[in-house]
Amino acid sequence: MKKEVDELEDELRPEYDFSKMTGGVRGKYVERYRAGTNLVLLEPDVAQAFPTAASVNEALRLLIQIAQRQQPNNPVGAD
Numbered sequence: 001m002k003k004e005v006d007e008l009e010d011e012l013r014p015e016y017d018f019s020k021m022t023g024g025v026r027g028k029y030v031e032r033y034r035a036g037t038n039l040v041l042l043e044p045d046v047a048q049a050f051p052t053a054a055s056v057n058e059a060l061r062l063l064i065q066i067a068q069r070q071q072p073n074n075p076v077g078a079d
Contacts, residue, residue: 050056
């Protein structure tokens with residue numbers, strides 16, 4: 001059973017009074033973050049074979065090279 005909490009306890013130390021802080025801008029870097037971020041969810045079997053971002057990138061770069069060799073007149077990404 002869950003206990004009802006009548007009042008939230010404030011565990012923040014008095015020296016961390018954020019109401020006195022000025023100049024903060026919410027979302028200041030959100031566009032820069034979105035431009036440089038590309039997350040992909042891997043299936044478990046794929047994640048096991050490629051446990052790091054570096055291993056995924058290496059495998060994809062090799063696949064791009066193979067694809068370019070198969071069709072030298074049509075580079076990958078050009079339509």
